[in-house]
Amino acid sequence: MTKIGLEIHCQLTKLESKLFCPCKANYREYEPNTNICPICMGLPGTLPRLNQKAIEKATMIAMALNCSIPEKIAFFRKNYFYPDLPKNFQITQLNIYGDTSIGGSGMIMVGDKKIRITRIQLEEDPGRLIYEGSSSKNQITLVDYNRAGTPLVEIVTEPDFENPKQVREFLNILSDLLENLDVSDPGLEGAMRADANVSIEGGNKVEIKNIGSFHDLEKAVHFEITRQESLHSREIPIAQETRHWDDKRKITISSRSKEEELDYRYFLEGDIPWITVGQQIHEKLRLEMPESISSKRERYIKKYGITDQVADVLSSDKFYSDLFDKSLTEKNAKEIANIITTDLMGLVDTKEKRQLSKLESTHLIDIANAIQTGKITRISAKNALYEIVKSGKKLEQVISEMDLGNVSDENELTVIIEQVVQEEPQAVEQAKSNPQTINFLVGKVMQKTKGKADPKLTLDLLKKKIT
């Protein structure tokens, strides 16, 4: 049986500052080496200054993944020399001297499959190395320390995955969960990174490091299984080793064995006293924690009678569920859900589009009202939505500017219906025996009115005309 385990690194991008200093956690907008200070540069004499918010956010992740939370947590030093590491050690967590990481023994359901979470730990991200020059002769390495000290949560799973599809489903659930907790923006470049370990029946465990995105993680796992199976079928033994994911060629490559021999000489970080998380803080966080995706889903279904499928879509995307929760009333909930999941989705399906969108919850309320009172048709609503997302104008203004108001004048509609009846004799004939066909004729009327015909009135008039 194939076994896959994951180590996910997730930056807490929604935090204001780094894990141990006041520099910005969101380093991405800075020129190289400008988001730094004596602390994150590890200058002589500086000490880590723990960001309490990071403890809280990481604990929330642990709670959302059903982990046990220890009474006291501690930090450790992982000692190794690397140019992206200003202190030449990383402050991280470790469970070898008792469970002192932020969370442990959790689990999450992926469909019917239970994925166990081994542990969750909080640590600092190193800086970034940038390699320049093509040949080995003129190659240089540049270091940007803007990222150094960014809060990073590592989520380690048991080897419970059996195939890449489960991995992908897990990653989707995890991304949604992290976004819903408002701790991280999984869409940001480099915010989510992963290592994986893969073994097939009868083979050794292989670690894959350096996978820069969730998208590539699935690919890397897939590649590795294929590679191992191909070796296995030729009766070549699968070596226990560490491999690197080659981002450009999309393959895994054996690493030099040197790295595996590193002895990190872990020991307690004395500059950060033990932190008591305790029942009280636990309870406080439970109250502060955003509503979970599953709880939202259940609420949408039970309270507002929304279908399972629509509730799934709404609850799993924080952008949609926030919008939905801000706009809904008992009366318009279904209408709002409908607008979001059918019309709005195509307009705001990427991060960039969401950032540019001018849509507010008040717009949605106005649109739902206008539909329910018969002021505009659903088709017009869709057109209006497109304009509102672009311009942020009020619905009233959009209706008048685009002339989207319903054609509900009986005389005007009768004239158009006459035309349709003449143009579609066959359909009219069929409609007499088959009521479904009448919808086709309504559609034709809509075409002629550019979607503005009052649908109910049109139907009534058509029925009258035909019978």
Place this chain on the structure above:
Amino acid sequence: MNLKISALDYVNEVKNGNISVEDFVFATIERIKKIDGSLHAFLEVNPQAVENARIIDKKIKSGTKVGDCFGMPISIKDNICIKDSKTTCASKMLENFIAPYDATVISKLKEQDAIFVGKTNLDEFAMGLTTEFSAYGPSRNPWNPDYVPGGSSGGSAVSVSAYECVASLGSDTGGSVRNPASFCSVVGFKPTYGLISRYGLISYANSIEQIGPIARTVRDTAFFLNILSGLDPNDNTTIDLGKQDFLEDIDSGIAGKKIGVIQEMIGEGIDPTVLSATKEAVSKLEGLGATCEDISIDMVKYSVASYYTITATEAGSNLARYDNLRYGYEFPVEGYEFNSYISKARTKFGPEVIRRMILGGFVPSSGQAGKYFLKALKVKSKLTKEVSEAFKKYDYLVAPTVPILPFKIGEKIDDPVALFLVDINTVIANLTGIPSISIPFSISNGLPIGIQLLAKHNDDKSLLQAARALETTVKLPEVPI
């Protein structure tokens, strides 16, 4: 100009208009120029000191509020960062390191209008107890320049003892404030771990070290604690003891107190004159109304081994950052692969640092940790238990600060094991985090002997009262320089 006055007397003299800050600081700088060539307490003298003094005189004249130090000239151990000045740790590795920020203790002293006359010599990265391991040459004991001043804060103790400043800041990882204070006949204080912020102190063994004042009197020490202690957001290990006035009630004496005399610290290898001085101290303490009893702390005999294992481990990690990539000395990186560059760059460390780094790479490594590092931690926790048991019975513990007299420069430098044993009486305060003070007590053949008092966690104020009481019984000759 009398440069021999205490810190508190200095403040009074300036307040009363008897002396000007400029005159005093100028005289201090002149004295440094005159005598420091032979003592080598200083690595660098602040060229702006007199200028700074003038500014404070102006403040005093104009009636502007002046900080509690009134321009007092203070020296600072060169492992504590002062913004825009060199902080070398007496190492070639940090030859050109200019600190871009102030240590918290420096900010606090600046707020109180202290003047920094210079940075003082130390064993490289504070690793040593003679100041002979400075990459810039040893400091000399003002009581006899052929002798070591102790260490690692040797320069600081020398500068106070030889009247090159009124007081100094040192750091104490295993006795580095108290040991040179004892050897130079000044007061050295190691506070409860966390009482004084370590932000800006260049770490050697961060889990046990503290910055501590070196001064002429116990009262001066209390004066500095009032300025230096307190919670610091930049050091998560600082403790909050509320607003304490360490000077208040300092003369309340020790009548009725119980004191334990640690037998393991006056046993084998102790110099007979140190032993008799200790006995004299015990009888003086009893004369002051305290009850003294012998006490045994079993773990003391393993404390030095534990201390060197823990400090080597932490040093190996704390000094790893000196790869010369971001700061350090002139050595271009181009053309090197990372590992070959840093192994070349790091050869600038001196022999003692290298010795401890090698040890620090070994004792916590996988396969060895159980035999060494983890065992050392066990000793530490057992010792802490024994010591806190002792404090259920006693208010203070007493022992000689160092079991032997100061020795000659060069005498023990090639025998690291013999040197390690000099630490036996001081390391327990660091391993257990308790406060400890060394006060001048006796002179034997022209060489000073200090007595050490220890108290339980957070009892720093009470410890100063006991030290003050003992201090009142002591009358010593002046340093012969």
